[in-house]
Amino acid sequence: MCPCNIYCKRSLEPKKKKRPCDFAQCFIFSTVQAFLCTLCNILNIILQSNCFYLFVQDGSSQLSAYERKRLKNITENANFFASLKLLEAWTRQPLEGVKPKKTEAETVRRRSMRLQRVDPSGVPLPEIPAQPEPVIDEYLPPGPLPMVPANQSKSSELTDAFLDTWTKISQVSVVIHSFWGAFSLTSLSHMILSEDAVTKVVKNRIYSVAIHPSESRTLVAAGDKSGQIGLWDLNSKSEDGVYVFIPHSQPVSCMYFSPFNPVHLLSLSHDGTVRCGDVTRAVFEEVYRSEENSFSSFDFLADNASTLVVGQWDGDVAIVDRRTPGTSSELTANMNSKTTRTVHVHPVNRQYFIAAGAVNVCIFDARYLKPNGNKPISFLSGHTKSVASAYFSPITGNRVVTTCADDTLRVYDTSSLSSTIPVLTAVRHNNNTGRWLTRFRAIWDPKQEDCFVVGSMARPRQIEIFQDTGEQLHSFYNVDYLGSVCSINAVHPTKNILVGGNSSGC
């Protein structure tokens, strides 16, 4: 039985039936910023053309040492996975204690001859074309999974090109803080949503979105309810530029491109795993796994992404050291909380992290966590109902914005961490997303200290931008392309690009 008393994979009912495909949508607002930015965009397009051209050149004849090594890695990986016969082994030998799934063969054996389309005399009936139906397994095996898109053919040139692009744009630079793109009233009013910037990326409702820090190309990722991760290259020359991977079996509730090396896409799921998609090796490695607990969110503790703080649904947090996987350095500490919805690390003093639970929001020191209950450094007071998220402001960490079910967005002054921190600003905001929608999470614009973004229930459907004073700066709406509630958003670290994931499975 599930010890966390909430829900985890052990207490889940088996899937009742296959659901029809209902793709979730992803919205992108992009800016056309006056003359200078237009110029930059034109330059970017020219640069991209060059990159593409160079890529073609690279692919055909002259490979750099790096490219050769990467291709070698990919080939070795493919051979390795082939030698493991992973998929076969996994369907034959399910995880211990896990109810074995019926194999296709077993299912067929139980079908009547009519359903098998075989005449009782034994003469096969005319075949109807087989429906290619993606099989999503409830349980994924431990260890690395191959990075093979589920929506592309196996040896697709498009996929190779896409993985190459991801690698290349990640090499260019680690996050550059060129703040020319920070939201302002002028820049916000120039941001538009076009038809091209709306597409279906994953099957079900979106639980998390991430945006690649590249300034030359726009690459976004969306994690959905069924464990899919959809990557969308908006500058793709191909038809849609969407590549879907299935590295998880349950909702992907938290996802970041590693800010220190964006060839890595880290994703966390309710299925009790944290994975790291490494495009250079074309695998989704397993970073952390719990057989007992379901995870809610994570953040990077150390500057180099080597240690993570992972929030669990049972209220604990785990400190995970990626350099020593599976060892005792994975400390699990009780937070005296019913659930932990989000964890977020202080941007300057990285030993502090804030945990938002169903009952309270507290700041802890990661260095002094004890296994049985911890006293927080600070308690953010004032929430009267459950809290969906709490995030430090991105530059100094001197502000925290929380989203609470009591229909209030609250901003706190965390410049000095006293034991109880009062509310600085409270904004009335309909957060009543109800049962079917992903809860809102107000997030900061990573480029500035005082500006946050949140989805909205207001009609027409919109995404709102607030200042930490509580003043609403802007509201994005577009009756043609933004037709449903956009619960989850992400903002590019240097450019004026806002990504929104829609929640209700459209």
Added chain:
DNA sequence: ATGTTATGACCCC
């Protein structure tokens, strides 16, 4: 403790 209800948007009939 236990039951009831509201909530958005898509899909299917």
Added chain:
DNA sequence: TGGGGTCCCTAACA
């Protein structure tokens, strides 16, 4: 075409 079913890791309130 419109209305009912379904999703569902909620939470407030009776």
